[in-house]
Amino acid sequence: MSELSHRLSISIPFENDKQASMARKTMAVDPVLKSNELLIKFNQEENKLICQFMGTSDRVIRVAISNVIDNVKTIIECFDEFDGKDDVQFEEKQETI
């Protein structure tokens, strides 16, 4: 295995520990392709999600981090839309004849 000499870490703060934990668990399930070229670790430090990328080149780091940030932005948007809101039960609308 080539040396994972290129490293980049990103720290993303959330509103609370619970959101950071949910984001970490959501991200951690994605398998890393080409694991001999790239290693990604997701950790939580209080309300922060820490993503660490270790790769054999800038190219693999660039592809991976842009993809991860895109996914984290989707998670953030979900929290922004739904977290803290009252639960709503959606029911199928009955058609009137």
Place this chain on the structure above:
Amino acid sequence: MTQDLVPTAHYESPSEPKGYDFIPGDGPHSTIGETTKISDIVINAGGQDRDTPSEAKDTALGQLRARLTTIQDKINIFLTNKMKEEKSSKELKDLEKKMLDEGVDEGSSDNE
């Protein structure tokens, strides 16, 4: 008033042993990234970006999403430049090697 959620990043590699820090800066920030939208070539050809992200809300999380887009742009541009530097350096080394090899060949041919 909402708390500011500011993402940060740190990069290290053999070409950058002291490391390089990324911060989003003062802004303004937007969810429309320069490096994540479809290329100008496609847009000029009449293409449409159907994955355009929604605008950031005026909430802590909305602003976090916009700041994250800014830091994503900064990282993408930085790493793309690093890749170009690496390619140029490799091409220079290849040229140097080729010249040295040809020099040896030239020397050999002189002796013939």
